[in-house]
Amino acid sequence: MENLLIVDDNEDVLTQLKWGLAGDDYRLHLATRVDQALEIFRKVSPGVVTLDLGLPPHVDSSEEGFRGLSEMLKINPSAKVIVVTGNDERENALQAIKLGAFDFFRKPIDLDELRVIIRRAFHLHAIERENTVQQGAVEEEVRDHCGIVGACPAIRGVLNLIGKVAASDVPILVSGESGTGKELVARAIHSRSLRKKGPMVCINCGAIPENLIESELFGHEKGAFTGAVSTVQGKVEYASGGTLFLDEIGELPVNLQVKLLRFLQEMVIQRVGGRKDIAVNVRIVAATNIDIAAAIAAGTFREDLYYRIGVVNIHLPPLREREGDVRLLSEYFLNRIAADLGKNVTGFAPDAMASLETYAWPGNIRELENRLRRAVLLTDSTLVTSEALGFGGDGGAGGQDGFSLGDKTLKEARAMVEKKMIAAALAKHEGNIVKASEALGISRPTMYDLLKKHGIEN
Ligand SMILES: Nc1ncnc2c1ncn2[C@@H]1O[C@H](COP(=O)(O)OP(=O)(O)OP(=O)(O)O)[C@@H](O)[C@H]1O
Ligand SMILES: [Mg+2]
Missing domain, CATH: 3.40.50.300 (P-loop containing nucleotide triphosphate hydrolases)
Incomplete structure (x- = not known):
């Protein structure tokens, strides 16, 4: 269960929120003063806080609220603090956002609206937490494995x-x-x-x-x-x-x-x-x-x-058999090479990733590294394109091994290969349908059907 800290000097507000949020599956912590709030904050490290700005001893200004906000973010910068302000405190709300608050909310409190903001804050908090964990895991793996990148x-x-x-x-x-x-x-x-x-x-x-x-x-x-x-x-x-x-x-x-x-x-x-x-x-x-x-x-x-x-x-x-590793390695090399060369190249155009993932990589990781180095060196854009990688501008890694993705569907690609194979078999066997169908491992009737389907004249 997630920890939610509610800070407000108005007992009525606390009671309203306590009952209003009771059904939302948060572990609620309530505080009426900043010091008390900070103590709880340190102890339970809540993912989300709602913080009233006008708190004692300065109930008529936002000073104490701002202090609470800054202290909390110092202790845990990833906490999401939603500030709650009086009706006419737009300036303060904006100031709070500048200081790092996640969002602001005006009194009188509309529970349904607040509930949505809180949920969104927890959601973002969870995503960020997951990312940090993954990032950490990836970095740790690269370090631990002496630079051997791969997850297959x-x-x-x-x-x-x-x-x-x-x-x-x-x-x-x-x-x-x-x-x-x-x-x-x-x-x-x-x-x-x-x-x-x-x-x-x-x-x-x-x-x-x-x-x-x-x-x-x-x-x-x-x-x-x-x-x-x-x-x-x-x-x-x-x-x-x-x-x-x-x-x-x-x-x-x-x-x-x-x-x-x-x-x-x-x-x-x-x-x-x-x-x-x-x-x-x-x-x-x-x-x-x-x-x-x-x-x-x-x-x-x-x-x-x-x-x-x-x-x-x-x-x-071989690289072509390492499911998912082309992407991992490409990103790893791109970051390294861009940093090496001092170039602002940050990612891959969609066609580039498609080419990288369909290409057969006869030279394996060395070839991948070399192609990326060349692409980063030559490109003028912040994204590496298929063309920069030397795959031609058609979006596919064609030419080299016949695998060209482009914007073909699998069905269209199959039909294309089928047609090419039949034409090649007929050419090889000088138009002899029996021999060509034998070579392709299909029956003669099937061959006739396919000739008709593809409009091949024999
Ligand atoms: N899993 C990996 N993660 C990161 N870099 C890799 C990985 N595998 C290979 N490389 C890099 O790819 C390049 C080629 O690797 P390496 O020289 O070890 O290959 P090799 O199998 O010895 O090749 P060859 O048979 O041609 O000698 C090197 O720059 C290496 O650092
Ligand atoms: Mg070697």
């Missing part, structure tokens, strides 16, 4: 898993398409681990020429090969005490997979050209955008290595 069930699962495994030293394999946030997850794991004060060393197994990978990973002794003029530590050694992030592990040549496996089993390395075993203490996080199971089947990835690095597998779904 799959991402919640990922965050949950990160929380469970980060503190232990188990090796983790992060998989997902390009741009889905694998490195971000690796960083989140590192920063939530007991090794967070240690280094996080990244190595991209796909970006280093094959003949250099071994020395890059394990280092080399002076004179190990031509050009090895001094002894150099490898990245694995550098990562000691911290986390070693092996990006694109699927690209690691098979002979190095063997060496990596040996290292993982024994946690010692030998520099290239060296004989000495050097113990290293690292936690491995690997990432891949290829399907490791398929690579194992194809013989390009060692199964035993997979079992070592993939003790825990964190899979990041």
Whole structure:
């Protein structure tokens, strides 16, 4: 039940309101003086207050009422204070609104009217409260999850898993398409681990020429090969005490997979050209955008290595499968980018949101971020449009993958696709109706019906 505080020095008014509002399901608190009102205000923190302005000791001015109003809003700025004034106190009422009152109301009191104002005040109060709670929750999540934004069930699962495994030293394999946030997850794991004060060393197994990978990973002794003029530590050694992030592990040549496996089993390395075993203490996080199971089947990835690095597998779904996250991420990036670039871009035009939500995002979150950066940079308006995002001005994300929303209904879109498919099948099979209907998986009579429906001449 909501707390409603009524402040009036006139006992008759209090009685009238007490009985008049008795049926409205508020917990009523009554006060006749400001100090008494403030005491109650502090104790029960009412969402709504009705405050008479002419209160003792200054019954003929609004001074005491204004004091009460200011004090209350100092204690709780979100409280809704409705001031109640005498008949001719319009100036005071306006002054009260300036001071932060929610609304004003003139005596003599019309209960029905007052009731509506009170209800409206409680309503607004509830909405604001909910917003603050949500806002707080969102901010907290972004902070807690090391910048991983997302609310779809799959991402919640990922965050949950990160929380469970980060503190232990188990090796983790992060998989997902390009741009889905694998490195971000690796960083989140590192920063939530007991090794967070240690280094996080990244190595991209796909970006280093094959003949250099071994020395890059394990280092080399002076004179190990031509050009090895001094002894150099490898990245694995550098990562000691911290986390070693092996990006694109699927690209690691098979002979190095063997060496990596040996290292993982024994946690010692030998520099290239060296004989000495050097113990290293690292936690491995690997990432891949290829399907490791398929690579194992194809013989390009060692199964035993997979079992070592993939003790825990964190899979990041592509953006197009993350229900609702495009909107969340778009808003998150828009705010960040606009602040970065110092531009007053505050939201999305309706066509832009439609495009964002229907586009297939082959480049996932990286592509989303890049498109938004470009749009914010180039736009002259406060809203990002579909066109600014590079989706063309038709309101759809068409062209790229055939998904164009525009202002079509689902029925119209279906008909359009149907017509295109039939025309394409006929073209492919040189007008042969039997073959075209087979290719489309429909019967011949159905095909004839559709040809007629779409006015296609064969
Ligand atoms: N859930 C997320 N919330 C906020 N930002 C994200 C999220 N996922 C990814 N990003 C951002 O998207 C960009 C791409 O992410 P990241 O580099 O981690 O992807 P990746 O999977 O490693 O890509 P690749 O396979 O191409 O290496 C980064 O700028 C990252 O900060
Ligand atoms: Mg990456």
